[in-house]
Amino acid sequence: MTKPERGRSLLRFASPQHFYPLAGRLAPWFAAIAILLTAIGLWLGFFVAPTDATQGQVYRVIFIHVPAAWMSMFIYLVMAFWSAVGLVMNTRLSFVMSQALAPTGAMFCFVALWTGALWGKPTWGAYWVWDARLTSQLLLLFLYFGFIALTRAIEDPRRADRAGAIIALVGAVNVPIIYFSVQWWNTLHQGASVSLTKAPSMAATMLTGMLVMAFASWAYTLAVVFWRVRPMILERERHTEWVAAELERAGASSQAAGGRA
C-alpha cells in the first residue's frame, strides 16, 4: 500500500488505518438510526397497521420476518462482493469486511427461519415443511456456518481469507435460488408481496412498517459490523505504528475506567 493520500479521495478509506477511525465514528450514528427506525417501525406495525383480513394478528410477524430474510440474502451477496474484490485486487480490508459481516448475516438468517416457523404453525399447520423456499434458506444458514467455521479454523489468515472467499462466491449462487424459488417451484411459501414491477399486494401501512423495519435492519447491520471489524483490523495490523498508538490509548482508557480483566 502506498503512502496515504492527503486528498479527499474516498479510496483512502480502503486503507485499514483510515477505515478504522471512520468505522468507529459512524457506528454510533447508525445505531441511533436503527433504534429510531425500529421504534417507528414497531409503532406502525403494532398500532397503525390493521388486522389482516385472513390471518388476524399473527401476520404481525412479517415486520421482522421479511426484513430479516432480505438482510440474510443481501449480507451474503455483500460478503461475496467483498470476497471477489479481495481475490481480484488483493486488498487487505475486503476479506476482513466479509468476515465481519458473516455472523450478522447468520443471525438474520436464523431469525428468518425461526419467525417463519412460528408463523407457519398457525397459518400452514406446520413449523417446518421441506419446500423450496424453506430448504434453500436453510442451506443459506449452513453456508454462513460453513464460512464462519472455515475462516476461523484455518490459522494462516491469507489461506483462511481465500478459502472463505471461495465459499462466499460459490454459495452466492444460492441467493437467487432462494429469491426466485417461490416462482420456479410450487411452494407452500407465498410469493413475493413486494416487487419492483407490480403494485404491492398489502395494505399501505403494513408495507410502510415493513420497509421502515428493513431500513432499521440495514442501519443495525452497518453499526454492528463496523464495531466488529475494528478489533479485527487491530489484530491484523498489530505490527504497525498506528495500532501500537491505538492500543496504548485503548489500554489507558480501560484502566482509567477500572476495567481490568
Added chain:
Amino acid sequence: MGQWESWSAFWDMGGAAFYVWGSYGLTFALIALELVLVFQRRKDTVQRLLRWRRAVGKDSVKRNGEGYTPAMESEQ
C-alpha cells in the same frame, strides 16, 4: 390505542401471542447477545494485543508493517 381495545388485547395478539412474541422475543434476544459478544471481543482483543506488545517489546512494530505475519502464539 390504535388497533387495540386494551393492553390485554394487545398482549394476547388475537390468540397468537406465543407466535408473535416468540418471534420478537428471540430476535431482540439475539441482537442483544450479538452486541454483548461484539463488545466483549473488542475488550479481549485490546487486552490480548497489549499483553503481546509487552511480551515482544519494541519488535512488535516492524519498519514495514505490511502483509501478514505468523500466528501470535508462535511469536511468544
